[in-house]
Amino acid sequence: MLAETRRCGGGNGGGNCGNGGDDETEDGVEYYRLRSFSITANGVFNLGDSLKSRRSRSINSVTSSGTSCSSTRDARLLSSASQLSGIESGVENDQGESTDDGTRVATYKVGMLGASGVGKTALTAQFTTSEYICAYDASLDDEYGQKSVSVMIDGQETELEIIDHPATEMSVETFCSSYNPDVYVVVYSVVDRRSLKFAEETLVHLWKSDYMATHGVILVGNKVDLQRKREVAAMMGRRLANSCGCKFIETSSGLAHHVDELLVGILAQIKLNPQRDRNQVTRRRRSKQRRTILKHLLGFKRKTKSCENLFVL
Incomplete structure (x- = not known):
């Protein structure tokens, strides 16, 4: 009989705990992969993956036998990351799964948007495990x-349902209205300038449909490992994110x-959604918005907030 919690090796090439976070069963007990992270001013640290049974889901701490550090971002951009814990503690969520002792694990939906071939499916696969998954494995397309x-x-544990948008089969409009994600991740490929145009059109739709006012949106420039084939400079993605008021990050x-x-x-931006809602209510209650209008006319754009800091509004 397996123990309630089993550890998997952290980092790329870690121990095997199943395929990409899929549930496993043994002796009638259902197990799932739990990915653990710690946030410090120096970056995001991957503490490794573990297997947990559904009935032990209320366990609030996991100790990994192997701790590995993922690639860390500039400490300046992550210095406000500690706000995440405070945001989480103040959020009440009706979604989630109840455990045997009544503890609820909040569940949120993540919409992965972008043109075909930009790497949405590969990113989704990487989200589910600390093990290395070859992004150029053609079988991932299925x-x-x-x-x-x-x-x-x-x-604090949270479950994310990641929905990969089939760009060739469903329009962005239909996808958004059908799934209504809690956060939108708009992906383009840095080696395909046309995919940036698709991303821009997607962001415009999210803005016009008022999704962006109440939901977190992150623009992602993927495939930065293909530097020699790059067609989209980081500055272009950053400028687009700034103009739309969303977040920006480049990945591989x-x-x-x-x-x-x-x-x-992504989780940090989801936790900030209630604050967005409160800000919206406040704005709608104002009878006059001359200052806001003037700021936009004069080109004032969130200069105190970095589009690359995913832990703030």
Whole structure:
């Protein structure tokens, strides 16, 4: 009989705990993969993966036998990461799964948007495990759809349902209205300028449909490992994110570069949604918005907040 919690090796090439976070059963007990992270001013640290039984889901701490550090971002951009714990503690969520002792694990939906071939499916696969997954494995193309990943950050567990948008089969409008994700991740490939145009059109739709006002949105430039083929400079993605008021990060699903940072940043942006709602209510209550209008006319754009800091509004 397996123990209630089993550890998997952390980092790329870690121990085997099943395929990409899929549930396993043994002796009638259902197990799932739990990914654990810690956030410090120096970056996001991958504490490794473990297997947990559904009935032990209320356990709030996991100790990994092997601790590995993922690629860390600039400490300046992550210095406010500690806010995440405070945000989580103040959020009440009706979604989630109840455990045997009544503890609820909050569940949120993540919409992965972008043109075909930009690496949405590869990123989704990397989200589900600390093990290395070759981003250029053609078999991944058949794995698009909906996947779930359980994430523990500083002792608090959350489940994310990641929905991979089939760009050739469903319009962005239909996808958004059908699934209504809690956060939108808009992906383009840095080696395909046309995919940036698709991402821009997607962001415009999210803005016009008022999704961006109440939901977290992250623009992701993927495939930075293919530097010699790059067609989209980081500055172009950053400028687009700034103009739309969303977040920005560059990743490589092939090298698992900044993938952990993106995953943790997704959760951080979800936790900030209630604050967005409160800000919206406040704005709507104002009878006059002359100052806001003037700021936009004069080109004032969130200069005090970095689009690359995924832990703030």
